[in-house]
Amino acid sequence: MPQSYTLKFKKKIVRLHEEEGHTYKNITAEYSVFKASISKWCREFSKECQTTTYHDAHDRLRARLMNQKQPVSLSISITDE
Secondary structure, three states, X not given: OOOOOOHHHHHHHHHHHHOOOOOXXXXXXXXXXXXXXXXXXXXXXXXXXXXXXXXXXXXXXXXXXXXXXXXXXXXXXXXXX
């Protein structure tokens, strides 16, 4: 018998993939959902996701990338020749 998922759960999975950048592999491992299901839900909810403005999507992407940045240390040495 096929597994039945709530609309709330499906939207959560789509958000994890499309907005937070989780891979299919990570989602399937954590939530035991088939890749085909995730792909189907992303297609189903794509119109809903497209209702957000470009700037909203850009701001979310920028915030996500800023959170992923690793601290970088830089040292410069100047020598006289």
